[in-house]
Amino acid sequence: MTQYPMTAQGAEMLRVELNELKSVRRPQIIASIAEAREHGDLKENAEYHAAREQQSFCEGRIQDIEAKLSNAQIIDVTKMENTGKIIFGTTVTILNCDTDEEITYRIVGDDEADIKNKLISVNSPIARGLIGKMVDDVANIQTPAGVIEFEIIDVQYI
Known part of the structure; x- marks a missing residue:
């Protein structure tokens, strides 16, 4: 199952x-x-x-x-201690190192994903590249436009 x-x-x-x-x-x-x-x-x-x-x-x-x-x-990440590690359910603020664009995503399940509301699937390339990382880590994520470098600015358990 x-x-x-x-x-x-x-x-x-x-x-x-x-x-x-x-x-x-x-x-x-x-x-x-x-x-x-x-x-x-x-x-x-x-x-x-x-x-x-x-x-x-x-x-x-x-x-x-x-x-x-x-x-x-x-x-329910709100009932967990915030260790700064990116896990399922966390809200993550990342900085695109190339464009200096800051964006915040929440990592959710496939059925909840809604990119317009900044909810990304745990199975998306961005989420897979971020899971397990910590604040101030750098993640190189493969996107259709090529590899993009993101710096993790903030991880919230909200």
Whole structure:
């Protein structure tokens, strides 16, 4: 059984989505199917087929979330002592040594990753290059543009 690393916030987001799917979406879809059945012939009933497709997607997503939550290894870095070492769940501020650009990322699980919100997957090249490093270390990270040198400025367990 594979364990999936997940932050406490990521697990909570999945629980909220699961509750929404089960208590709101599923009943709406069932009502749509019942309404479409009342229109008669199901072979050429586009509303019925669309509702069944939505139902299939919804049930698949419910199964996916339940599987992820049952195999989740929830890691809450706020309950750990900050040793300055970059681990899963930490928030890291790095400096691009070439451009002097400072950027802050939080290392999260695959399902939580959202680059627009500065959440990067633990499996991304940047996160893999940073894991295990400490404040003031330099990390050479292979990117599509080539190797980039980053200096680790700050590591927070928040």
